[in-house]
Amino acid sequence: MTEEATKTRNRKKDKIPKVPNPDGIWTKEVRAEINHKAVTGQHRIRGMGVNMRYPNFDDLLVLPAQLSRLSVDTYREPCVTKTVLGTRFAKKPLEIETPIMISGMSYGALGKEAKTALAKATQIVGTSINNGEGGLLPEERDNSYKQVVQILPSRFGFSLETIEAADALEIICGIGAKPGLTGHLLGSKITEEIAEMRQIPAGLDLYSHPRHGDIFGPDDMVLKIQELRDITNYEIPIFLKIAAGRVTEDVKIAVKTGADGVVIDGCQGGTGAAPVVALKHLGIPTLPALVQATKALEDMGVKDEFSLIVSGGIKDGADVAKAMALGADAVAIGTGANIALGCTTCHQCHEGICGSGICTQEPQYRELLKCDAAERVANYITAMTNEAVILAKAAGKTRLSNLEREDIRSITLEACAMTGIPLVGTNYTFTERFGFC
Amino acid sequence: MEHLDITGKSIGETNRALRNLIADHDQVIIDNPHSSHNLGTALKGNGKVTINGSTGYFTGGFLAGPTLDILGNTGWYTGDNMSAGEIIISKNTGSNCGPSMMGGTILVRGNSGSRVGFAMKGGNLIVCGDVGRWAGYMTLGGRIIVLGEMGPVIGESMYRGIIHTADPAVEKKLGNNVSVIPISDAEKKEVSALFEKYQIDHPVNSLKSVIPLKTGRTKYTIFNPTHKVRSKND
Numbered sequence: 001m002t003e004e005a006t007k008t009r010n011r012k013k014d015k016i017p018k019v020p021n022p023d024g025i026w027t028k029e030v031r032a033e034i035n036h037k038a039v040t041g042q043h044r045i046r047g048m049g050v051n052m053r054y055p056n057f058d059d060l061l062v063l064p065a066q067l068s069r070l071s072v073d074t075y076r077e078p079c080v081t082k083t084v085l086g087t088r089f090a091k092k093p094l095e096i097e098t099p100i101m102i103s104g105m106s107y108g109a110l111g112k113e114a115k116t117a118l119a120k121a122t123q124i125v126g127t128s129i130n131n132g133e134g135g136l137l138p139e140e141r142d143n144s145y146k147q148v149v150q151i152l153p154s155r156f157g158f159s160l161e162t163i164e165a166a167d168a169l170e171i172i173c174g175i176g177a178k179p180g181l182t183g184h185l186l187g188s189k190i191t192e193e194i195a196e197m198r199q200i201p202a203g204l205d206l207y208s209h210p211r212h213g214d215i216f217g218p219d220d221m222v223l224k225i226q227e228l229r230d231i232t233n234y235e236i237p238i239f240l241k242i243a244a245g246r247v248t249e250d251v252k253i254a255v256k257t258g259a260d261g262v263v264i265d266g267c268q269g270g271t272g273a274a275p276v277v278a279l280k281h282l283g284i285p286t287l288p289a290l291v292q293a294t295k296a297l298e299d300m301g302v303k304d305e306f307s308l309i310v311s312g313g314i315k316d317g318a319d320v321a322k323a324m325a326l327g328a329d330a331v332a333i334g335t336g337a338n339i340a341l342g343c344t345t346c347h348q349c350h351e352g353i354c355g356s357g358i359c360t361q362e363p364q365y366r367e368l369l370k371c372d373a374a375e376r377v378a379n380y381i382t383a384m385t386n387e388a389v390i391l392a393k394a395a396g397k398t399r400l401s402n403l404e405r406e407d408i409r410s411i412t413l414e415a416c417a418m419t420g421i422p423l424v425g426t427n428y429t430f431t432e433r434f435g436f437c
Numbered sequence: 438m439e440h441l442d443i444t445g446k447s448i449g450e451t452n453r454a455l456r457n458l459i460a461d462h463d464q465v466i467i468d469n470p471h472s473s474h475n476l477g478t479a480l481k482g483n484g485k486v487t488i489n490g491s492t493g494y495f496t497g498g499f500l501a502g503p504t505l506d507i508l509g510n511t512g513w514y515t516g517d518n519m520s521a522g523e524i525i526i527s528k529n530t531g532s533n534c535g536p537s538m539m540g541g542t543i544l545v546r547g548n549s550g551s552r553v554g555f556a557m558k559g560g561n562l563i564v565c566g567d568v569g570r571w572a573g574y575m576t577l578g579g580r581i582i583v584l585g586e587m588g589p590v591i592g593e594s595m596y597r598g599i600i601h602t603a604d605p606a607v608e609k610k611l612g613n614n615v616s617v618i619p620i621s622d623a624e625k626k627e628v629s630a631l632f633e634k635y636q637i638d639h640p641v642n643s644l645k646s647v648i649p650l651k652t653g654r655t656k657y658t659i660f661n662p663t664h665k666v667r668s669k670n671d
């Protein structure tokens with residue numbers, strides 16, 4: 001720049017009048033996004049879930065039992081946490097000690113040591129792990145307490161043997177972080193071992209397809225579920241995992257397919273890699289999704305028989321208690337479990353160079369996983385379960401599953417409108433057609 | 438040899454009975470299949486099951502060893518996820534034949550619908566007649582042989598595996614990320630062996646091979662403007 005031009009520019013800067021809130025829409029973050037697009041011509045991709053605040057379980061409070069009800073002794077009286085899922089048709093439903101399950105996170109996104117630590121944690125607390133995409137790691141299967149096996153469109157690493165190793169099956173329709181999107185596996189992340197396990201070529205960029213080659217519509221899903229029941233001798237539960245979108249319709253169809261339950265993954269759900277535009281703008285949050293799912297099941301008269309599991313941003317026992325009060329039978333956690341493993345939430349899971357040794361295949365990074373990672377995850381799930389029980393007992397419940405809508409109140413108008421749970425201090429809600437009203 | 442008349446039986450009962458019979462008998466004949474869906478799911482062992490008539494969707498899904506000889510047509514998704522054994526169909530199949538199959542052989546004496554060998558990972562899938570569009574979509578392995586005419590978009594984004602085709606117009610119908618090359622001598626030998634085994638009378642020399650590109654694969658772009666940039670003189 002010439003001296004003259006620099007002078008002119010500086011003079012102009014001086015003359016700019018100060019305006020309140022100068023950024024407006026154009027915050028530092030928005031400008032950084034625009035610059036990224038301007039330089040690369042690409043949309044941004046990153047790991048983990050959305051980092052915007054959507055209405056969530058923190059917008060609800062639990063009502064304590066006082067005179068109208070009696071509370072239950074926090075320490076001396078029992079409160080049942082055992083959870084049984086898939087009782088609709090399965091001869092051997094999934095029985096776990098706490099309603100907190102570990103979500104499907106693929107071996108490929110996560111390293112072997114991280115997967116193994118998560119599996120060991122399920123053995124300590126008596127819950128389930130889910131293999132996620134890309135096959136069932138022998139170390140995971142050997143160490144897990146209960147094993148959920150996913151059936152994904154890609155069918156990477158999938159076989160009759162993986163089905164036979166399962167305590168429950170989960171057919172994926174979508175995940176909350178990037179519903180309906182085709183996966184893109186970077187060739188550089190496909191090591192020989194991953195390639196072998198996923199039955200894919202090493203080193204080639206792989207764009208997977210979003211539809212199951214053997215399920216092109218809901219009617220086919222009915223037959224597919226019959227086929228899977230037949231293979232598993234009608235023993236283990238079959239769940240469908242659905243990203244939260246048109247929840248009412250999707251849940252009703254899921255019931256008709258003959259599944260034992262659904263996992264509803266809200267848009268706050270985590271992932272190994274997704275376009276930021278999908279993270280932010282596709283799907284609806286876990287809280288209203290759960291309300292719609294519960295309502296749909298009640299409308300159909302199957303709420304008691306059809307298992308409802310929710311995931312997406314579940315972080316503590318209060319979320320668990322409130323989700324159960326709104327109709328969930330269990331919750332599933334991904335990001336929370338990773339943080340317990342040591343994740344620092346850098347959002348760079350997709351890069352495969354995780355400094356916490358979790359989302360990586362590189363031996364030098366995998367070594368960094370905390371040596372007590374399994375215990376940490378088990379402790380986290382234990383403490384979360386404790387928290388849920390503390391709230392349930394204070395609300396007078398001897399079972400976590402006895403928490404109900406009547407036990408909670410909304411603290412924001414938004415949550416009140418979305419859930420139909422009365423606003424604190426009013427006992428009133430919005431009019432008909434909102435939430436549960 | 439054992440006969441199993443499945444009239445009035447649920448598919449669960451049928452498959453249970455079939456699994457028990459195939460464990461003890463070399464050959465089981467199913468009468469009155471009534472186009473049932475999910476027939477012959479996850480059968481193991483080495484026996485042969487002859488189905489006297491047509492079947493519905495998902496015939497021989499997850500097959501892991503035996504031979505299924507179907508004297509008729511089958512519906513969609515025949516041999517889905519199969520890992521070993523044979524499915525021989527005397528007539529035609531619906532669409533998505535052999536999706537995600539890992540091993541074994543499917544032989545269709547007639548025609549097949551669209552998307553044969555969808556995401557196939559291994560094994561052989563032979564169609565003596567015509568097939569619809571999108572054959573061999575995103576295969577990760579295995580061999581597809583089509584002796585009749587093929588629909589468009591052949592081998593879209595194949596990663597591994599091979600399609601042998603006798604369609605003279607194959608070059609005009611290719612999907613992305615594949616190329617056509619002459620069939621090699623080694624492949625001719627393997628295909629001839631298959632033809633001999635299944636008594637298929639077709640000259641292997643007429644076949645060409647569609648294979649995945651190893652380099653120069655499509656860099657997928659979402660926004661692809663196709664306009665002509667306006668010059669000053671326009």
Ligand SMILES: Cc1cc2nc3c(=O)[nH]c(=O)nc-3n(C[C@H](O)[C@H](O)[C@H](O)COP(=O)(O)O)c2cc1C
Pocket residue numbers: 048049103104105106109110131132133150172174175176241265268269270271272311312313314332333334335336338349359
């Ligand atoms: C690293 C990572 C990998 C994931 N991989 C899969 C997967 O393979 N299959 C799947 O259905 N969901 C996958 N998910 C989504 C989780 O199953 C789950 O829906 C989500 O993590 C729940 O939200 P939360 O992370 O806020 O708990 C993954 C999530 C993460 C964080």
